[in-house]
Structure formats: structure tokens, C-alpha cells
Amino acid sequence: MLRSLILLGLAAAAPMARAATAQHSYANPIDVDYKFNFEQEYEGVSYRTGADPVIVRHQGAYYLFQTLADGYWRSTDLIRWRFIPASLWPAEGVVAPAVWSEGKDLYVWPSMTHQQPILVSDDPASGTMRYLLRRTPPLPNAVPSGSEDKIKPGQVPAGPWDPAVFVDDDGGHYLYWNSSNVFPLYGMTLDAENRFAYRGDTRALLTLHPDVHGWERFGQDHSGTLPNGTPIAPFMEGAWMNKVGGRYYLQYGAPGTEYNAYATGVYVSDKPLGPFTYAPYNPVGYKPGGFVQGAGHGSTFQDAQGNWWNTGTPWIGANWTFERRVGLWPAAFASDGQMMVSTRFGDFPHYVPDHRVGDPESLFTGWMLLSYRARATASSTLGDFTADRVTDENPRSFWVAADAKPGQTLTLDLGAVKTVRAVQVNFADYKAGRYADAPDIYTQFRLESSSDGTHWSPLAETETGQGRRDRPNAYFELPTPVRARYVRYVHGHVGGAHLAISDLRVFGSAGGRMPAAPGRVAAVRSPDPRDARVTWALVPGAVGYNVRWGIRPDRLALTYQLFADDPRLAKGGALDLRALTRGQGYSVAVEAFDQSGVSKLSKIVRM
Known part of the structure; x- marks a missing residue:
């Protein structure tokens, strides 16, 4: 099996690891040749970035698209990626595109506030694209870009921006889109027989409720403000749809890409255009701590073995506010319908399996x-x-x-x-x-x-x-x-x-003993029930801690990682969680880790 191929005997030295060497693991951010972004050249800023990632499986391979890359990447194993320059790319580049596979064709629909093409290829491995439409028509009842402050009832902003196209089991095609801290996320039907023309009415499907959902508050650790203290409304963007077990999972990114709290949320319905119900276990893709921070605005897909994966766009923010990379995390859908994305040790090495796995967390290598x-x-x-x-x-x-x-x-x-x-x-x-x-x-x-x-x-x-x-x-x-x-x-x-x-x-x-499990774990909701304070006894020699929580004691699907020298731990183990939903109950536990391994999980407590 896979692990027997990897867990070999120790050696004093080993052959050099080269690109041709068999590899069964990866670490976030994923290892691709992120392109230098010309988006901010006029400001004298130059940086590589990987915003708005979409991975789709097509004709036995995986294709990765990002914003302003002038092409895309292809992989057969989710580890090694080859960049493919694309023909017919729009002169101004492709931003946050909808990408979907249908039959022998791969389709690319860029974000737009004015008319853009829809591209299609039956040979994406070669980079050859052709126009399905040279200029897509404007959205029905859309106002011109820059006129959003004049929108009247029944009208929508120019777009679609951040589009996603979903093909249902019965052949129905649906478009989801928008990126805004004012307007909702929209959806509508497409006419696949007429080059995906808009059909029917535009529906407002969901909007943010940061007054109820703590994780939807903007800013570092959901502060709700800019660094200067100015309050700001959160952003919702990056729609994505999956259908699993007869349920429709409409995913979205919030509350803003430029902080550690960027996450993926989900609403669920039994119909592709709703009505949708907020999932009580939100957020699903969430990684506010560690080296890689942020997990919003991505895609969810199945690999060749049937395992689920979720992508996101972690925050770098060193050269420019919106400098980002691409993260890839194991995901799963429980039999009761709960969607989960495993970001526990989400920037440590993980295996890419050659078989179906039951537990996404089993893909953590333990390194x-x-x-x-x-x-x-x-x-x-x-x-x-x-x-x-x-x-x-x-x-x-x-x-x-x-x-x-x-x-x-x-x-x-x-x-x-x-x-x-x-x-x-x-x-x-x-x-x-x-x-x-x-x-x-x-x-x-x-x-x-x-x-x-x-x-x-x-x-x-x-x-x-x-x-x-x-x-x-x-x-x-x-x-x-x-x-x-x-x-x-x-x-x-x-x-x-x-x-x-x-x-x-x-x-x-390091070959030593595992750290002890943290003791004296407690969790108390704040007067604002969107927040809670989790405390625990520090473990001698621990390198760091994972605070894990969820809506069921046997399903602690969310993680906040802290290193032991974090200033917040100066007076003892303590973390303020600000990602909770009013009226929802939670269970919490803490684990310690060091250079030898991970402790047993602490006692699980109710908030």
C-alpha cells in the first residue's frame, strides 16, 4: 500500500530528491510556478500570486486555473503540475473564471463587468482553445459597471463576476456569481443548447449575516474593522456548487481575502436554485493559524479514487494586500450531509492517496x-x-x-x-x-x-x-x-x-516521546455568543497547540493552530474564538504537538 512505499528504513544519507523521484506527498502552499502578476505594475509592485483557484478533473487529468496567469496547469497526480500557456486568452487576462468539464470539452468563462469570451477546448493538454462565444451578452437587467449605486429593484450589478457553472445530473446548467460587500450572491439557469445563454429570472440566493455568523465578520480574527479601526462590511465572493447525495452545496468565500480569517461557507438545498439553508457547522474551509492562513474562494472536486478535495487562496500579503497562493485540503461529506474540509496541520505534508480513504485526516503524514x-x-x-x-x-x-x-x-x-x-x-x-x-x-x-x-x-x-x-x-x-x-x-x-x-x-x-495531552480545558461563550474563550493548561516542551471544535463532540472539524511562543499564550493556554454562530452549540478540545508527534486529544468539553 501507499504507506509501505514511503515508510522505508532509516539511512545516514539518501539519493537526492529530484523532480523525477516518485513522490506521494505535498505541502501547502502547493508547489506550482505561480506567475508574476502584472496587475499592480503601475504601482511598481511585482509579485507572484495564486488567487481564486479552480481545480477540475477532465479526461483523466486535473486542471488548475488562477487569476491572471495567462494559462493554466495540468496534473495527473495532484502533486506535479505543468504550466500550459493558453491560446486565445483575452488580452486583459482571465480573472476568477468559471471552469467546468462536460463530455470531451473543458469550458472557461472569465469574470466580467463588460463583454468577455467563453472559451472551450477538446484538447486542453495542448493549450489549444477556441471561442464558444467571442463576446458574452450582458446579464439581464444589469446596470453598467460603476453605476451600482443607481441600482433599482429587479436590477443586478454588471457581471457575472466570480462566476461558477454547475451541470446537474439531468443536464441542467446553472450559473452562480457575484463579489460584493453590498449585493447578494446570485443564481440563474443557462440554456446549454444556445451557447449557455441566460434563461429565466435572476435569483438572489444568499447574503452575509455577520451579526449572527461570527466568522463572517471582516478583518484579522474577525475584528470587524480595518487595521485603523474603521468598521467595514464583509465581502462575499467565489461561488461554487457541488451535488452530493441529492443535496446541493452552494459554497462561498467570506469575509475578505486579505486576512487570516478568509474562509469557505456553505448553504444547502434540495434544488439547484434553492431555497438554501445555512449549514449550522459553518465555516467548512477555515485556517486562521499556522504558516498558511486563509482558506476561502476555491473549488471542491473528487479525485480519480473518489476522494474529495477543497482548494482555497491563502493570504501572503507581503508585497501587496491581495498577494496569495493556492492551498489544497482533503474534504469529505458525511452520511448525514455535513461537509468538512480538513485543515488540521493543513500546511504540513499530506499524502495524496492511490485509493479511496474514509477519513481525510488520515492523509496527514505525521511528519x-x-x-x-x-x-x-x-x-x-x-x-x-x-x-x-x-x-x-x-x-x-x-x-x-x-x-x-x-x-x-x-x-x-x-x-x-x-x-x-x-x-x-x-x-x-x-x-x-x-x-x-x-x-x-x-x-x-x-x-x-x-x-x-x-x-x-x-x-x-x-x-x-x-x-x-x-x-x-x-x-x-x-x-x-x-x-x-x-x-x-x-x-x-x-x-x-x-x-x-x-x-x-x-x-x-525528533524521535522523542509524544507530548502529554493538555489538561484543564474549558470553554465559555462570551456575552456576545459569536465569541468564546477557550483555556487549557500549557504542556511543557510543546511546540504548539491545535484548538479543535465543532457542533458535535465526535466531529471536531474546525482547527485553530497556535505556536507555544504566541504572545496570546504568555499567561497560559488561551484563545478567543470569534467564528461561532448565535444559538448554535459547540464542543471543544485541545491537542499539543512537538517535533516528535501529536498528543492524545484532551477531554472534550461543551462551550
Whole structure:
């Protein structure tokens, strides 16, 4: 089975991990060659991004689309992705498109506030697209873009923006769309026999209720305000539809992509256009803590084995407010209809299975983070961008070398000889100075390991020659475990003016005993029942904690991860949860983790 292929005997050294090496795991953000975004060039900002991801399975492969990528990616295993430049791409680029597979064809419908084409391909692996429509007609009763303040009853904003197209079992086609903090999410029927012409009335399907649903409040940890304290209405966007067990799951992203609290919610109905009922277990895709933060605006799909997956667009926000990447998490639909997305250890390595799995959480490899707060040294440093930033699990802080010439090094001391299973190198686009059409946007480096800091062995390296590509979030699963105390990055090339690394993440095991389960767990709802305070006794030696909660004690589907040195834990274990729904009951538990593993779950308590 899969694990027997991976859990091999320990070795002092191992062959280098290269692109051709068999790989069975991945880590978020996923390892694709995110494209430099020209969206903010006029402000002198250059960054890679992966906003608004859609993954669909088509003709035995998976296709990934993002905003403003001038193409898309193809994979046969959800691990290795190949970028495909697309023909007939609109000159202004494709933003947050609807993508769906139907028969032999793959369709792409970009977001629009003015007329855009609908593209179709019966050979998307080649990048060949053709026009289904060169210019889609405006939505019925839509006002011109910029005139939203003049909307009258029965009218809708220009669009569709953030569209999603769903094909039902009976062949019916439905469009869902909108991105706004004023207007609702809409839906309507499409005429598939007439090149997906609009048919029937536009329906307002749902809107946000942050006064009831705590997780729908805008801002960092649902503060409800901008950083300057100004209150702001939350945004709803990124519609997606799945039908499972006769139920229609209408998903949406909220309350705003530029903070840790960006999440996916769901309404459920027995009809494709509703009426829809708010799911009491919301949000479903939620990851406010850890290295990857944010899980909203994505898609939900089944792999070739029938396993469910959910994508989202985690927040980076270092170079520009809306700088993002792509996250991929195991998902499931319970027999009673509850939709779940597993983000527990959601930025640690996970397996991609070759068989049907019953529990999404079983895909966590168990490889723990060995690099957190490890001592880091560098061959050079630019200004205050010191090497210690690469082990803080924060993509918004980073080390910058004095120059980007080959040979620069970055070295981690893990503190003792440990078993290394995987390494992830996350680059930052500090004053990158390169744009989408630059000829030298690729990443080249090698990784080395050592037990004594003197004798070094090859650990992994990027592709060379014709196979080289840009790898802003390069992930290497080692062919066999490696015993090492030191891990060293040796630079070759980056597609930017500076060598900047936000985090050099090492995964494996320290080989010690598991931490003890946290004790004295309590959870009390606040006077505002959208909030609760969870407390617990700190565990000596713990690297961090997962606060887990849900609407059933046997289904703690939501997780907030905290590291032990988080300032919020300075006076003891405590976390303010602000993602609850008024009138809904919850159960809570806490687990501790360290470099050797995860504790047993604490006592489960009611709020």
C-alpha cells in the first residue's frame, strides 16, 4: 500500500530528491510556478500570486486555473503540475473564471463587468482553445459597471463576476456569481443548447449575516474593522456548487481575502436554485493559524479514487494586500450531509492517496515541523532582513541576501540529529523587479544535509536544463529518511532582483516521546455568543497547540493552530474564538504537538 512505499528504513544519507523521484506527498502552499502578476505594475509592485483557484478533473487529468496567469496547469497526480500557456486568452487576462468539464470539452468563462469570451477546448493538454462565444451578452437587467449605486429593484450589478457553472445530473446548467460587500450572491439557469445563454429570472440566493455568523465578520480574527479601526462590511465572493447525495452545496468565500480569517461557507438545498439553508457547522474551509492562513474562494472536486478535495487562496500579503497562493485540503461529506474540509496541520505534508480513504485526516503524514525557531545563519544579509526570519512560520517576514549571485547559503541548525522526511523552501518577492514576460524567471538551488556541520551530503535539488521552472514554494519529499542536524540551502538562481526566502521548513521527527495531552480545558461563550474563550493548561516542551471544535463532540472539524511562543499564550493556554454562530452549540478540545508527534486529544468539553 501507499504507506509501505514511503515508510522505508532509516539511512545516514539518501539519493537526492529530484523532480523525477516518485513522490506521494505535498505541502501547502502547493508547489506550482505561480506567475508574476502584472496587475499592480503601475504601482511598481511585482509579485507572484495564486488567487481564486479552480481545480477540475477532465479526461483523466486535473486542471488548475488562477487569476491572471495567462494559462493554466495540468496534473495527473495532484502533486506535479505543468504550466500550459493558453491560446486565445483575452488580452486583459482571465480573472476568477468559471471552469467546468462536460463530455470531451473543458469550458472557461472569465469574470466580467463588460463583454468577455467563453472559451472551450477538446484538447486542453495542448493549450489549444477556441471561442464558444467571442463576446458574452450582458446579464439581464444589469446596470453598467460603476453605476451600482443607481441600482433599482429587479436590477443586478454588471457581471457575472466570480462566476461558477454547475451541470446537474439531468443536464441542467446553472450559473452562480457575484463579489460584493453590498449585493447578494446570485443564481440563474443557462440554456446549454444556445451557447449557455441566460434563461429565466435572476435569483438572489444568499447574503452575509455577520451579526449572527461570527466568522463572517471582516478583518484579522474577525475584528470587524480595518487595521485603523474603521468598521467595514464583509465581502462575499467565489461561488461554487457541488451535488452530493441529492443535496446541493452552494459554497462561498467570506469575509475578505486579505486576512487570516478568509474562509469557505456553505448553504444547502434540495434544488439547484434553492431555497438554501445555512449549514449550522459553518465555516467548512477555515485556517486562521499556522504558516498558511486563509482558506476561502476555491473549488471542491473528487479525485480519480473518489476522494474529495477543497482548494482555497491563502493570504501572503507581503508585497501587496491581495498577494496569495493556492492551498489544497482533503474534504469529505458525511452520511448525514455535513461537509468538512480538513485543515488540521493543513500546511504540513499530506499524502495524496492511490485509493479511496474514509477519513481525510488520515492523509496527514505525521511528519512534524523540525525547523520552527531553529538557529539560522546566512552567508550574507541585506539590511535588517536577518536569517532568523526563515524559521518563524510567517510568510510576511523574510531573509534577504546581500545579492542574488550563485553560492549564497542559508543554514539551519535543528539542534540535534533528527530524521528529515521533507523540506519546503518558500521564496519572497522582495523588490523583485521582474514582470510576467521576463525571460529568466526560474528557480535553481540545491539542498544539503550534515550531522556535524562540516561534512555535507546532497539532499535535494531543483530541475536543471529544459526542465527548470519557477518554484516559489518548492517542496521536496525525500526518497528515504535522512538523519541530519543541519540543512543548508545553496543558491543558484531566482527570477528576481533579490534572493529572499520567507521560510525554510524542514519536516520529520525528533524521535522523542509524544507530548502529554493538555489538561484543564474549558470553554465559555462570551456575552456576545459569536465569541468564546477557550483555556487549557500549557504542556511543557510543546511546540504548539491545535484548538479543535465543532457542533458535535465526535466531529471536531474546525482547527485553530497556535505556536507555544504566541504572545496570546504568555499567561497560559488561551484563545478567543470569534467564528461561532448565535444559538448554535459547540464542543471543544485541545491537542499539543512537538517535533516528535501529536498528543492524545484532551477531554472534550461543551462551550
